[in-house]
Amino acid sequence: MSPQRERRPSRPDRDRPAPRKQGPRRPPAEDPARRVALDVVRAVRQRDAYANLVLPELLRRRRITGRDAALATELAYGCARAQGLLDEVIGACVDRPLSSVDGAVLDCLRLGAYQLLRTRIPEHAAVAATVDLARADAGSPASGFVNAVLRKVSQKDEQGWLAELAPDRDADPIGHLALRTAHPRWVARAFAEALGDKGEDLQAALEADDARPAVHLLARPGEISAEELAAITGGDVAPYSPYGVRLPAGGGDPADSEPIREKLAAVQDEGSQLCALALTRVPLDGPDERWLDLCAGPGGKAVLLGALGAISGARLDAVERAPHRARLVEEATEGLPVTVHVADGREPELEPGFDRVLVDAPCSGLGALRRRPEARWRRQPSDVAELTKLQGELLASSLGLVRPGGVVAYVVCSPHLAETEGVIAQALRRGDADALDTRESFPGVPALGDGPFVQLWPHRHGTDAMFCALLRRR
Numbered sequence: 001m002s003p004q005r006e007r008r009p010s011r012p013d014r015d016r017p018a019p020r021k022q023g024p025r026r027p028p029a030e031d032p033a034r035r036v037a038l039d040v041v042r043a044v045r046q047r048d049a050y051a052n053l054v055l056p057e058l059l060r061r062r063r064i065t066g067r068d069a070a071l072a073t074e075l076a077y078g079c080a081r082a083q084g085l086l087d088e089v090i091g092a093c094v095d096r097p098l099s100s101v102d103g104a105v106l107d108c109l110r111l112g113a114y115q116l117l118r119t120r121i122p123e124h125a126a127v128a129a130t131v132d133l134a135r136a137d138a139g140s141p142a143s144g145f146v147n148a149v150l151r152k153v154s155q156k157d158e159q160g161w162l163a164e165l166a167p168d169r170d171a172d173p174i175g176h177l178a179l180r181t182a183h184p185r186w187v188a189r190a191f192a193e194a195l196g197d198k199g200e201d202l203q204a205a206l207e208a209d210d211a212r213p214a215v216h217l218l219a220r221p222g223e224i225s226a227e228e229l230a231a232i233t234g235g236d237v238a239p240y241s242p243y244g245v246r247l248p249a250g251g252g253d254p255a256d257s258e259p260i261r262e263k264l265a266a267v268q269d270e271g272s273q274l275c276a277l278a279l280t281r282v283p284l285d286g287p288d289e290r291w292l293d294l295c296a297g298p299g300g301k302a303v304l305l306g307a308l309g310a311i312s313g314a315r316l317d318a319v320e321r322a323p324h325r326a327r328l329v330e331e332a333t334e335g336l337p338v339t340v341h342v343a344d345g346r347e348p349e350l351e352p353g354f355d356r357v358l359v360d361a362p363c364s365g366l367g368a369l370r371r372r373p374e375a376r377w378r379r380q381p382s383d384v385a386e387l388t389k390l391q392g393e394l395l396a397s398s399l400g401l402v403r404p405g406g407v408v409a410y411v412v413c414s415p416h417l418a419e420t421e422g423v424i425a426q427a428l429r430r431g432d433a434d435a436l437d438t439r440e441s442f443p444g445v446p447a448l449g450d451g452p453f454v455q456l457w458p459h460r461h462g463t464d465a466m467f468c469a470l471l472r473r474r
């Protein structure tokens, strides 16, 4: 971090004496909110940082609070989410390829274009403040370029640019919605294929990625009820999970709340709760004592399974390949009947014969894009091919570890058909398992389609887009 960026910004001073005629020019007063936003945009571009980790740290270090913090958040996250749309518009205003524009200058153009297209910040303020930042970071000629490009951007609003740049909605509905909602085309196509829709449903699913997700809590079974937790936290009992609570927006850091500090509750999306619960809801003949979580880190679902196992008399083995994540599982499940193993789930060297197995496989995370502003632009289609191989191997391993008549829940936080139905279809072709109607293990949850598997969606269920398939071993 350069000393210049760490400097506390100077504020305009009305009583300042008239400027000197000679000597070095004072640097223009920098707006602290925009400076933070620009530094976040830059960290995302330069070092693949996560915006939602960098931003809170910068706000804290620079002691930025209140309205400035709110503006910095809106600009940093908004810019990261809308990057592809912003680049398309900037590209239309620059007479050379964007790849030849200096990175520091491009950061400023994105920040300026975001303000012009997606906020109510007056045009002159958006342009002038961004040009000041460009001058500080890239020098005067670059700031002149930024000024000229942003003036062109400001000649139309977002709708005007979309009318000019977006593919025709009838001829290319996916391309149209991809640009309109600022998603890469391949992500929009993956959503469309999972939804079986290229119209309003697809638009709603894509738009939901820009909404701030509500924080959900898990009321640990046997420790506290959802009703009690809701009363203590001021939240609402969740609509579908009997252990879920939804917190009101803007309620501060839930980690500071007493039930979480005392491990009576944990932050966990309601969709994750429903998928772990689904595994426990399938009726079994015979013993029901040995449960396995094959991809357990950091332990969210292991806590729920361990707590339910403690009540029903089952023990959970939790496998995690990454040692530091296995430690998190150990900490999270302390006091529960859970044994943690650092191992590869494809060959965990555990005694087979499990009654219930959860495979919460590593995935593209396309179902949780609303949680990571930049994620939609960072993921690549090639990631999916690599992941499906691992997902298939983990699922095959789980079917070797579960007893005949036992059940496997295959879960991913992605609606991409290659990661969901594709992996399952391949496993079923081996002929040692049957697909169950997974919807029956999601009682009360509406809009689950034709089955047999379950795909949750933010725009339908208010959860991450989790996929769950229940299989029974022959």
Ligand SMILES: C[S@@+](CC[C@H](N)C(=O)[O-])C[C@H]1O[C@@H](n2cnc3c(N)ncnc32)[C@H](O)[C@@H]1O
Pocket (backbone or CB within 6 Å): 272, 294, 295, 296, 297, 298, 299, 300, 301, 302, 319, 320, 321, 322, 325, 343, 344, 345, 346, 360, 361, 362, 363
């Ligand atoms: C989607 S996360 C699991 C989330 C977890 N079930 C929870 O609810 O908190 C997938 C986990 O699988 C782990 N993993 C990746 N490859 C693995 C492998 N071959 N064997 C076991 N775990 C693996 C990752 O490190 C990651 O922690």
